[in-house]
Each structure stands twice: as C-alpha cells, then as structure tokens.
Amino acid sequence: SQQGEEDPQALSIQEGENATMNCSYKTSINNLQWYRQNSGRGLVHLILIRSNEREKHSGRLRVTLDTSKKSSSLLITASRAADTASYFCATDAYNQGGKLIFGQGTELSVKP
Amino acid sequence: SQTIHQWPATLVQPVGSPLSLECTVEGTSNPNLYWYRQAAGRGLQLLFYSVGIGQISSEVPQNLSASRPQDRQFILSSKKLLLSDSGFYLCAWSVNRGEPQHFGDGTRLSIL
Numbered sequence: 686s687q688q689g690e691e692d693p694q695a696l697s698i699q700e701g702e703n704a705t706m707n708c709s710y711k712t713s714i715n716n717l718q719w720y721r722q723n724s725g726r727g728l729v730h731l732i733l734i735r736s737n738e739r740e741k742h743s744g745r746l747r748v749t750l751d752t753s754k755k756s757s758s759l760l761i762t763a764s765r766a767a768d769t770a771s772y773f774c775a776t777d778a779y780n781q782g783g784k785l786i787f788g789q790g791t792e793l794s795v796k797p
Numbered sequence: 798s799q800t801i802h803q804w805p806a807t808l809v810q811p812v813g814s815p816l817s818l819e820c821t822v823e824g825t826s827n828p829n830l831y832w833y834r835q836a837a838g839r840g841l842q843l844l845f846y847s848v849g850i851g852q853i854s855s856e857v858p859q860n861l862s863a864s865r866p867q868d869r870q871f872i873l874s875s876k877k878l879l880l881s882d883s884g885f886y887l888c889a890w891s892v893n894r895g896e897p898q899h900f901g902d903g904t905r906l907s908i909l
Contacts, residue, residue, distance in 0.1 A: 715895055727803075727887055727900030728841075773840060783829075783894020784856075787841040 690788055691774060697794040704761040706791040708774030709754075715777045717750055717757050718785065722771045731759075731772075766797045799824035803888045803901030811909055816861075816875040818904050820888030823869065828890040830871040831898065832863055835885040847871060848894070883908045 692707045708717070716735045720728040734741045734750045734757065741748045747760040761768055771792050775785040803820045810816060822828050829848055833841040843856045845863035853863050860879050864872045871888060885905055889898040 718897060725903070725905070727889075727902045728898075730897040730899065733897055777895035784843060784846065785895070785898060786843075789840040792838075 691772070691791045693791060694789070695792045695794070697796065698764060700764060700766055700795055700797050702764055702795075704764050704768070704793055704795070706759045706772050706793070708757045708759070708788055710757075710774075710776045710778070710786075711755065712776075713779045714752075715779060717748075718775045718777070719746075719748060719757075719759050720773045720775060720787075722773065722790070724770070728773065761793075764793075764795045766795050769793060769795045799890075799899065801888065801890055801899055801901045803904060805904060806902065807905045807907075809907045809909060810878050812880055813877050816873070816878050816882070816906070818873040818886055818888075818906075820871045820873075820901055821869055822871075822890045825869070825890070825892070827868060828892065829894055830865060831889040831891075832871065832873050833887045833889065835887060835903075837885075841887065845873070846894075878908050880908050882906065 690709050698704055714736055716733050718733045719731045721731055722728045732743050732748050734748050745762045750757045771790040773787050773790045775787045800823045831846045832844045835841050847853050847865045850865055861875050885903050887903045888901045891898045
C-alpha cells in the first residue's frame with residue numbers, strides 16, 4: 686500500500702507566488718524527506734525532517750510535519766520558473782527497515 | 798565529493814533480449830545502493846537494495862535481478878526482457894538506510 690500520498694497531483698502558479706504541496710502517510714515514521722525531479726532526470730534530495738521536528742527551513746523551502754495527522758507540507762516561497770519540476774515526499778517508516786517509500790508526486794508548473 | 802554514474806541514458810531493446818544496466822558510485826565507501834523503476838507520471842518502485850558486496854535484497858518478484866560485484870558497483874540485469882519491463886530506471890546511494898538518497902540521472906528503457 687502507498688505510504689506517502691501527495692496532494693495536489695498537479696499545481697500551476699505564476700512566478701512570484703507561493704506553492705504548497707502536501708503529503709500524507711499511514712504509519713509511524715523516523716523521518717520524512719522531500720525530493721525534486723526535473724523532467725527526465727534523477728531525483729534530488731531537498732530536505733529531511735525528523736519525527737521529533739515540526740518545521741525546517743532551507744532557503745525558500747519550508748517544511749512542516751504534523752505526526753498526529755500523519756502529514757507534511759512543502760512550501761516554496763516566491764516561486765521561479767526554474768522551480769518547475771515534480772516534487773516527491775518519501776517516508777522512512779518504523780517498519781520498513783530503512784527503505785524509503787515514495788509518494789506519487791506533485792507536478793509543479795511555474796509560469797513566467 | 799561523491800558522484801554517481803548510471804549508463805546508458807537511453808536504451809531500446811527487443812522483447813526477449815538480455816539487459817545489463819550499470820551504476821557506479823565514487824567518493825564514498827560501503828554505500829547502500831538501490832535500484833528503482835519509475836513508470837510515467839508515477840512514483841518510484843524499489844526493485845533491489847544492497848548494504849554490501851554480494852548482499853542483495855529483492856523487493857518485487859519479477860523478471861529482473863541485481864548484483865553487486867564490487868563495493869561501489871551495482872548492476873541490474875535480465876535474461877529475457879518483457880514489454881512490461883519498459884520504464885525509467887534509477888540508481889541511488891545513501892550512507893545509511895533511512896538517510897537521504899542520491900540519484901543518478903536514470904536510464905530510459907523502451908522494449909519493442
């Protein structure tokens with residue numbers, strides 16, 4: 686069964702706007718990670734948030750984690766056309782022996 | 798710094814032909830290594846992972862196999878390709894399980 690589910694599946698915004706993507710999961714986790722994938726390329730790790738953390742920042746990225754709701758959100762502020770990509774959450778769940786379970790991704794399009 | 802190389806970038810093979818995809822990592826020792834398959838517009842499916850030379854764990858029963866003949870080399874193989882083996886294959890490494898993974902640029906495999 687799918688551990689991470691992203692919402693929305695696709696998001697289209699104008700340059701300068703903020704983009705928010707959500708991820709829900711089913712079982713207890715050690716950490717949750719966000720990745721970015723440009724079309725036809727490999728994934729790039731963006732940020733990791735541990736189960737005892739509630740918020741992390743990295744540049745224009747802000748990640749929150751609510752373990753009571755089993756959900757996380759990725760906020761990209763002041764988006765740029767270069768942010769156009771697919772974004773995936775991945776969970777390191779307690780019962781998965783350290784394997785990451787990836788969601789289906791959110792396809793973000795930022796229009797100039 | 799660490800780098801991961803994956804080749805070839807694209808491959809077109811007839812049904813029933815063999816397959817060998819190679820992945821090598823530089824700049825680190827004893828990495829955890831992973832093979833994923835990504836269907837179009839979908840998330841990643843973990844196929845195999847390895848925590849050391851000769852140690853391979855298979856996640857999904859299938860037509861594929863993996864080998865790790867050297868510490869930083871991970872090979873994905875098939876004796877006879879099926880149409881359903883088409884997809885985007887990604888190799889990744891991490892220092893430890895559950896930690897951020899670093900991906901190669903993938904191989905686009907088309908079966909005719």
